[in-house]
Amino acid sequence: MLKAEILLAALANGLLTGAVYALIALGLTLVYGVLHIINFAHGATLTAAMFAVYVAHQTFGIDPYLAIPLLAPLFFGLGYSLQRWVIGPASHGDDGNILLVTLGLSIVIENALLAVFRSDTRSIEVPYGFEVVELGPLILSLPKVIAFAGAFAVAGLLWLVIARSDIGKAIRAVAKEKTGAALCGIPVGHVYAVTFGIGAACLAVAACLLMPTFLVNPRIGNAFVLVAFTIVVLGGMGSIGGALAGGLIIGVVESLSGLYLGESLGQIGIFLIFLVVLLFRPTGLFGARA
Amino acid sequence: MLEVEALTAGYGGIPVLRDVSLTIDSGEIVAVLGANGVGKTTLNRALSGLIRPDGGAIRFEGTRIERLAPPEIVRMGLIHVPEGRKIFPTMSVRENLELGGYARARTRRAANLDRVFALFPRLGERRRQLAGTLSGGEQQMLAIGRGLMAEPRLLILDEPSLGLSPRLVEDLFALVVRIAAEGLAIMLVEQNVVQSLEIAGRAYVLENGRVALAGPAAALRADPALERAYLGM
Ligand SMILES: Nc1ncnc2c1ncn2[C@@H]1O[C@H](COP(=O)(O)OP(=O)(O)O)[C@@H](O)[C@H]1O
Ligand SMILES: [Mg+2]
Numbered sequence: 246m247l248k249a250e251i252l253l254a255a256l257a258n259g260l261l262t263g264a265v266y267a268l269i270a271l272g273l274t275l276v277y278g279v280l281h282i283i284n285f286a287h288g289a290t291l292t293a294a295m296f297a298v299y300v301a302h303q304t305f306g307i308d309p310y311l312a313i314p315l316l317a318p319l320f321f322g323l324g325y326s327l328q329r330w331v332i333g334p335a336s337h338g339d340d341g342n343i344l345l346v347t348l349g350l351s352i353v354i355e356n357a358l359l360a361v362f363r364s365d366t367r368s369i370e371v372p373y374g375f376e377v378v379e380l381g382p383l384i385l386s387l388p389k390v391i392a393f394a395g396a397f398a399v400a401g402l403l404w405l406v407i408a409r410s411d412i413g414k415a416i417r418a419v420a421k422e423k424t425g426a427a428l429c430g431i432p433v434g435h436v437y438a439v440t441f442g443i444g445a446a447c448l449a450v451a452a453c454l455l456m457p458t459f460l461v462n463p464r465i466g467n468a469f470v471l472v473a474f475t476i477v478v479l480g481g482m483g484s485i486g487g488a489l490a491g492g493l494i495i496g497v498v499e500s501l502s503g504l505y506l507g508e509s510l511g512q513i514g515i516f517l518i519f520l521v522v523l524l525f526r527p528t529g530l531f532g533a534r535a
Numbered sequence: 536m537l538e539v540e541a542l543t544a545g546y547g548g549i550p551v552l553r554d555v556s557l558t559i560d561s562g563e564i565v566a567v568l569g570a571n572g573v574g575k576t577t578l579n580r581a582l583s584g585l586i587r588p589d590g591g592a593i594r595f596e597g598t599r600i601e602r603l604a605p606p607e608i609v610r611m612g613l614i615h616v617p618e619g620r621k622i623f624p625t626m627s628v629r630e631n632l633e634l635g636g637y638a639r640a641r642t643r644r645a646a647n648l649d650r651v652f653a654l655f656p657r658l659g660e661r662r663r664q665l666a667g668t669l670s671g672g673e674q675q676m677l678a679i680g681r682g683l684m685a686e687p688r689l690l691i692l693d694e695p696s697l698g699l700s701p702r703l704v705e706d707l708f709a710l711v712v713r714i715a716a717e718g719l720a721i722m723l724v725e726q727n728v729v730q731s732l733e734i735a736g737r738a739y740v741l742e743n744g745r746v747a748l749a750g751p752a753a754a755l756r757a758d759p760a761l762e763r764a765y766l767g768m
Contacts, residue, residue, distance in 0.1 A: 430638030
C-alpha cells in the first residue's frame with residue numbers, strides 16, 4: 246500500500262486535471278446534444294487555441310489568463326462562422342456530411358499549424374508557473390488550482406445561460422424539437438452556429454487555463470480528444486452536468502492508474518473505461534435517454 | 536390575406552401537391568380537408584417555409600413568401616401549429632409558451648401569456664409542469680397557445696383533433712371559434728370532416744395532391760361528391 250498522503254495528492258491532482266478535461270468535453274457534448282453530430286474538429290480547435298495563447302504570450306506579452314477575455318470571444322466568432330458559413334452549407338443538412346466536413350476541417354487546421362509552427366513542442370514561462378497552494382497536507386500547483394476554479398466557473402456560467410437566457414432556451418428547444426423550434430420563429434441555423442461558437446469558446450478558455458502548465462505542438466489536441474470522447478460517453482451524450490462529473494472521474498482515474506501502473510500507462514485506464522461504458526452502459530452513467 | 540396560386544410542392548423533386556390554389560380572407564375559418572396522405576401537411580410546410588415549393592406563388596398580405604425562411608414568415612404573422620404538436624417535452628408549459636413568442640418583443644410577452652392563460656386556464660394551472668407530462672388534449676392546447684404567443688394574423692392548425700375524444704374535439708373547436716372571433720384567420724386542416732364543416736365558413740377538399748372540391752361549408756356538407764372524395768381513396 247502507498248502512503249495515504251500520496252494517494253490523497255494523486256486524487257487531488259486528478260480532480261484538478263479532470264475539471265479542465267470536463268471543460269474540453271463541454272463543447273463536444275453540447276454540440277452533440279444540439280446538432281446530434283460529433284465534431285471531429287474539436288481537438289484541432291483546441292490545438293489552435295493553445296497556439297493562440299502561445300502567440301499572444303510570446304509575441305504580444307499577454308498573460309494566458311488575461312488572454313481569456315480576448316480569445317474566448319475570438320473563438321466564439323470562429324466557431325460561429327465555421328458552422329454558419331462552412332460546415333452548415335457544405336453538409337446540406339446531412340449529418341454524415343457534417344461529420345466528414347469536421348473531419349476534413351481538423352486535418353486542414355492541423356496541417357496549417359504544422360506549416361507555421363513545425364512539429365516542435367513549445368511551452369511558455371509564466372512567473373507563477375511553479376507557485377503552490379498548501380491545503381492541509383496537500384501541496385497543489387497554483388495554475389492547476391486556478392484552472393480548476395476557472396473550469397467550474399465556465400461550466401456554471403454555461404449552465405446559467407442554457408437554463409435561463411432566451412438563447413439558452415432556444416438552444417434547448419432546437420436540441421429537442423427542431424421543427425417545433427423553427428415554427429416558433431427560432432432561427433435554427435443561427436442557434437446551431439451559436440452552439441458551435443460556445444463549444445469553441447470553451448476550448449479557448451481551456452487553452453488559456455492549460456498553457457501555464459502544459460506544452461503545445463500541432464498534434465496536442467488529439468491527446469485530449471480521446472479523453473473528451475470518453476467523458477462525453479461516460480457523462481451521457483449531451484449532458485452538461487454529466488460532462489462535469491465525467492471529467493472529474495476521468496481525471497481521478499488517470500491520476501490513480503498513473504500512480505499504480507506508471508505514468509505511461511495512465512491513459513490505458515481511461516481507454517478501458519471508454520470500452521466498458523460503451524459495452525455495458527451506452528447511454529452513460531448519467532444519461533437518461535435510451 | 537393568403538393567396539396560394541398554382542402551388543407545386545413535394546420532397547426531393549417528387550411532387551406531392553400539384554397546381555393547388557386557394558385563398559383565405561381575414562377573420563375567416565377555412566377548412567382544408569382530405570384523407571390521410573393527400574398532402575395537407577405538405578401544404579402547411581410550404582406555407583410556413585419548412586419546404587421550398589417547386590412552383591407557384593404564395594402571397595401573404597400581398598407579399599411573396601414562398602422563398603422566405605420560417606422565422607421571417609413567423610414574424611409576418613403566419614403561424615403554423617404542426618401536426619403531432621411538436622412541443623418541447625422536457626421544458627415547462629411556461630417555457631414552451633415563452634418560446635412561442637421568440638419572434639416578438641419581450642415587452643409584449645407577459646400580456647400574451649395572460650391572454651393564452653385566459654383562453655386555456657388549464658395551461659395556467661400547469662405552467663410549471665413539464666410539457667411532456669400533459670395529457671393529449673392539454674398538449675394540443677399548449678401547441679395552439681404557443682402559436683398564439685407569436686401574435687398570428689393567420690393561424691394554421693394541422694389536425695388538432697388527432698388523438699382526441701369527440702367531446703374534447705368539440706371543446707377544442709369551440710375554442711377555435713373563440714380565437715377566430717378575436718379577428719385572426721384560421722386555416723383548419725383536418726380529416727375530421729363533420730366537425731370541421733360545423734365551424735368553418737368555407738372549405739377545400741384535397742384529393743391526390745389537388746383541390747377536388749371547394750366552396751361554402753354548408754354547401755359541401757350536403758354535397759355527395761364530398762363522400763366520394765373520401766371513400767374513393
Ligand atoms: N418528409 C417527407 N419526405 C418524403 N415524402 C413525404 C414526407 N412527408 C410526407 N411525404 C409524402 O407526401 C405525401 C403527403 O403527405 P402529407 O402531406 O403528410 O399528407 P397528409 O398531411 O394529408 O396526411 C405522402 O405520400 C407522404 O408519404
Ligand atoms: Mg398531415
